[in-house]
Amino acid sequence: MLEPDTKHSRLHPVDVARIGLAGLRTGRLRAALAVLGITVGIAALVAIVGVSESSKASLVAQLDRLGTDLLTVQPGTNFVDVTQNELPRRAPAMIGWIPPVRHVTQTVSTTAAVRRTDKVPPYETGGITVLGASTDLLGALDARLAHGSWLNSATANYPTVVLGAGAAQTLGINHLEPLVAVWLGQRWFTVIGILRPVAVAPELDQAALIGLPAAHDFLGVDTHPTTIYVRTDPSQTVAVRGVLARTANPANPQDAVVSRPSDALAAEIASKGAYNTLLLALGAIALVVGAVGIANVMVMAIIQRRTEIGLRRALGATRRHIAIQFTAEALILSALGGSAGILAGILTTVGYAHARHWSATIPPTLIPGALAAALTVGLTAGLWPAIRAARLAPTDALRATT
Amino acid sequence: MTPAIELREVHKRYGTEAHVDALKQVSLTIETGELVSIVGPSGSGKTTLLHIMGALLRPTSGTLRIAGRPTSSLSDPELSALRAYELGFVFQNYVLTPGASALENVADGLLYCGVSRRERLRSAHEVLDRVGLVARTTHIPTQLSGGERQRVAIARALVGNPTLVLADEPTGNLDTQTGAAILALLTSLNADGVTMALITHDPDVAAAAPRTIEMRDGRVIADRGTDANTRRA
Ligand SMILES: Nc1ncnc2c1ncn2[C@@H]1O[C@H](COP(=O)(O)OP(=O)(O)OP(=O)(O)O)[C@@H](O)[C@H]1O
Numbered sequence: 001m002l003e004p005d006t007k008h009s010r011l012h013p014v015d016v017a018r019i020g021l022a023g024l025r026t027g028r029l030r031a032a033l034a035v036l037g038i039t040v041g042i043a044a045l046v047a048i049v050g051v052s053e054s055s056k057a058s059l060v061a062q063l064d065r066l067g068t069d070l071l072t073v074q075p076g077t078n079f080v081d082v083t084q085n086e087l088p089r090r091a092p093a094m095i096g097w098i099p100p101v102r103h104v105t106q107t108v109s110t111t112a113a114v115r116r117t118d119k120v121p122p123y124e125t126g127g128i129t130v131l132g133a134s135t136d137l138l139g140a141l142d143a144r145l146a147h148g149s150w151l152n153s154a155t156a157n158y159p160t161v162v163l164g165a166g167a168a169q170t171l172g173i174n175h176l177e178p179l180v181a182v183w184l185g186q187r188w189f190t191v192i193g194i195l196r197p198v199a200v201a202p203e204l205d206q207a208a209l210i211g212l213p214a215a216h217d218f219l220g221v222d223t224h225p226t227t228i229y230v231r232t233d234p235s236q237t238v239a240v241r242g243v244l245a246r247t248a249n250p251a252n253p254q255d256a257v258v259s260r261p262s263d264a265l266a267a268e269i270a271s272k273g274a275y276n277t278l279l280l281a282l283g284a285i286a287l288v289v290g291a292v293g294i295a296n297v298m299v300m301a302i303i304q305r306r307t308e309i310g311l312r313r314a315l316g317a318t319r320r321h322i323a324i325q326f327t328a329e330a331l332i333l334s335a336l337g338g339s340a341g342i343l344a345g346i347l348t349t350v351g352y353a354h355a356r357h358w359s360a361t362i363p364p365t366l367i368p369g370a371l372a373a374a375l376t377v378g379l380t381a382g383l384w385p386a387i388r389a390a391r392l393a394p395t396d397a398l399r400a401t402t
Numbered sequence: 403m404t405p406a407i408e409l410r411e412v413h414k415r416y417g418t419e420a421h422v423d424a425l426k427q428v429s430l431t432i433e434t435g436e437l438v439s440i441v442g443p444s445g446s447g448k449t450t451l452l453h454i455m456g457a458l459l460r461p462t463s464g465t466l467r468i469a470g471r472p473t474s475s476l477s478d479p480e481l482s483a484l485r486a487y488e489l490g491f492v493f494q495n496y497v498l499t500p501g502a503s504a505l506e507n508v509a510d511g512l513l514y515c516g517v518s519r520r521e522r523l524r525s526a527h528e529v530l531d532r533v534g535l536v537a538r539t540t541h542i543p544t545q546l547s548g549g550e551r552q553r554v555a556i557a558r559a560l561v562g563n564p565t566l567v568l569a570d571e572p573t574g575n576l577d578t579q580t581g582a583a584i585l586a587l588l589t590s591l592n593a594d595g596v597t598m599a600l601i602t603h604d605p606d607v608a609a610a611a612p613r614t615i616e617m618r619d620g621r622v623i624a625d626r627g628t629d630a631n632t633r634r635a
């Protein structure tokens with residue numbers, strides 16, 4: 001009649017989940033507290049990665065907008081012979097001969113100060129520099145105007161000025177109507193335009209820009225270029241960079257400083273790969289606390305549910321079935337905690353990105369990754385108690401309660 | 403034919419220091435298809451004997467054979483399969499799952515038999531009908547009377563169509579009429595070939611069994627009934 005070889009105790013996976021959930025329902029509050037640690041830990045991890053990725057994505061988008069094809073040439077800092085530093089007047093024209101160069105434009109520095117009125121003492125410059133600028137500067141840099149218009153071949157000759165975004169703010173100018181004038185050098189200049197921030201040339205934000213002829217006529221500056229902006233064929237930027245110093249200052253190429261403004265942004269993007277270590281550590285600690293919580297719930301459950309374990313053994317559960325059941329409970333707990341944490345982390349990311357005017361970016365692997373982390377914690381915490389439950393002798397508890 | 407259950411010199415000692423010898427060198431054989439009642443005063447070791455027969459408890463010494471095979475040679479999966487498919491237990495204290503309905507409790511008797519949930523619930527409903535509880539299927543144990551709980555426990559033991567039923571006072575909480583009905587159910591199953599060992603304090607139940615084993619102080623002091631099995635411990 002009894003043929004132990006031919007049959008095996010079986011427990012369907014659906015039933016594993018069913019009895020696991022039923023087991024958790026009995027200790028609901030403690031279970032909720034136990035998963036809090038996992039929730040916090042996963043939320044922290046998701047938020048850290050989400051926020052970092054969002055900020056990185058916004059920088060990449062910015063970089064795309066600016067383009068990586070912009071190079072600048074500036075005079076060096078040879079203090080022994082200052083004249084050596086000066087870029088030749090012909091430098092922009094020379095650079096323009098390099099075939100992949102698409103735009104060349106320049107600014108020229110002056111020592112003039114700009115003030116709201118002539119009553120303000122000249123040393124209160126507010127950190128604003130006055131620069132002479134080519135009329136093609138705006139187009140070469142893809143800069144945008146917030147108000148008014150840019151210098152043209154006519155206004156470049158007159159005492160007219162275009163203010164950088166920061167400079168306008170410092171001077172307290174936010175409109176052009178009625179006509180606004182600023183005291184620049186020794187005369188009034190009419191403000192004809194205000195720039196938006198120029199991400200690729202942040203030095204322009206704190207500048208007051210006047211035409212090159214005006215700089216010469218009214219301020220008496222000689223017109224050695226201070227910054228030459230070069231737009232290249234995007235695929236040839238590196239090649240152009242290699243010859244730029246020699247072309248700009250053939251006599252002293254070592255004294256021409258060539259740089260690529262997008263490099264700073266690219267470096268910032270690269271640094272975003274390194275997530276905030278402190279927060280990551282806190283998330284990890286929360287996960288450990290969560291693991292201890294789950295292990296605690298499981299150990300308590302096993303002590304309280306010895307009768308149930310004995311009954312299941314009498315009904316035909318193998319040790320494995322008991323171990324699977326309690327492991328499943330731990331996994332369900334951690335999956336619930338992890339899901340709540342993922343939700344909280346995503347909400348945090350979206351909220352933070354919204355506040356920063358970024359578009360929230362959640363890498364596609366983040367959610368399964370976070371869930372896997374939560375489940376790993378649950379498995380680690382639940383396995384040992386589950387094995388202990390499986391080793392319990394079936395009968396002890398069966399006679400205990402009524 | 404191989405006996406259903408065979409105990410040889412089985413000794414069971416609980417505890418180590420202040421120990422209790424609940425079974426003392428018990429040897430007995432239950433043939434396939436027998437209906438055996440086990441009687442004796444409280445504390446005489448009846449429940450211990452039943453748990454040993456179901457391999458829920460390991461003897462301290464001696465051997466237990468189920469269907470001719472010594473349980474010490476059976477692996478945990480093999481023993482579990484025996485309990486799942488061949489054995490039906492009715493515990494003295496019922497051991498029902500608190501929050502689950504009568505139907506769910508009975509269906510759990512098939513949980514480890516690879517039967518679909520729908521099929522489990524269907525079978526459970528059928529057996530609840532046979533023990534006269536079809537009107538109580540949705541009640542949870544705290545909403546059931548003691549006798550009703552006992553019948554749920556019996557139904558759970560029977561739902562898997564076991565070949566060996568080990569029942570600890572299955573009619574202890576039932577009135578005469580219900581007790582008689584349950585006894586009739588059990589004897590009819592026995593008539594269909596199910597081997598049964600019933601612990602009882604009820605003379606009617608003991609009388610209904612062709613064979614009665616009497617325990618006292620951990621020993622079998624009398625084994626009356628079928629001649630072939632009559633022996634003294
Ligand atoms: N886990 C245990 N630890 C120590 N002693 C135990 C344990 N279980 C049972 N005993 C003792 O073993 C003896 C036999 O117990 P058992 O439950 O088998 O008796 P019983 O014949 O079923 O009694 P009853 O008719 O009251 O149910 C009793 O003296 C009891 O106190």
Ligand SMILES: [Mg+2]
Nearest residue numbers: 448449494570
């Ligand atoms: Mg007993």
